[in-house]
Amino acid sequence: MYFDTQALILKSEPVAEHDYLIRALSEDCGILTARLRGVRRGSSRLKIFKEPGVFADMHLWGDPGHGGVCTFLTGRALEDFGFVRRDMESWESFLGILEFTRLFSIPFDFRSREKLQLILQTLKRGVFTEESLRPALFLKIRLKILELSGWKFSDSETARRFLDAKIREFCRVFEEGSIPPLDEESRRAIEQILGLYTTSLLERKELRDESAHIPSGR
DSSP: OEEEEEEEEEEEEEOSSSOEEEEEEETTTEEEEEEEOSOOTTOGGGGGGSSSOEEEEEEEESOGGGTEEEEEEEEEEGGGGTOOOOSHHHHHHHHHTGGGGGGTTSOOOTTOHHHHHHHHHHHTTSOOOGGGSOHHHHHHHHHHHHHHTTOOOSSHHHHHHHHHHHHHHHHHHHHHTSSOOOOHHHHHHHHHHHTSSHHHHHHHHHHHHHHTTSOOOO
16 A cells, blocks of 8 residues: 555654654544654654654555554645644644644635635545534634635634634525525525635524515505
8 A cells, every 4th residue: 555645643652763753633544543663862863753744745655544654745734824822722623623724824805706615525525514513612623724815813703703704705695696506405505614604594594585575464
């Protein structure tokens, strides 16, 4: 089994004189365990193991789930993505949004059909759901997504107001027909990523549309 993958280094520990056991998270194979062989302690390649939270491009062979061998190719610090907190709770949050790594440099602009589709495709993989995460953690993840999109908030209430505004903007664009109508699955996905009331707002819009055609009785 040979393949290249990009993985987030979670933990590494020496298991022999020049060998390290790596725990990492990869989009290709989930949590992987791999053995990095022949790395001298003074090697510059070892810098990526000083602390967790570094992306590494790896070439793996063998079974990565059972101590497969990997060769470290290049590294990219997580700070490149603007994620700098190092407490365990924030790492847990980061693991929750690993599926969004492709979105880190993409502003949340729902007027872009391409970006909307990218978000929906990510959500349809079924990994990022409120049911699978603690509600408080889910809120922190939402805030982190916004931060990574270039928005800074001093408190969660400010973030909620911002998200409400984004929902209203999305509904306005939806009304104008700038993006194709959403099916139920897509609506649920949008509600999921925002974690607020998109679906109910869209339903209210439909009720308003229907009531506009009902005679007043006068």
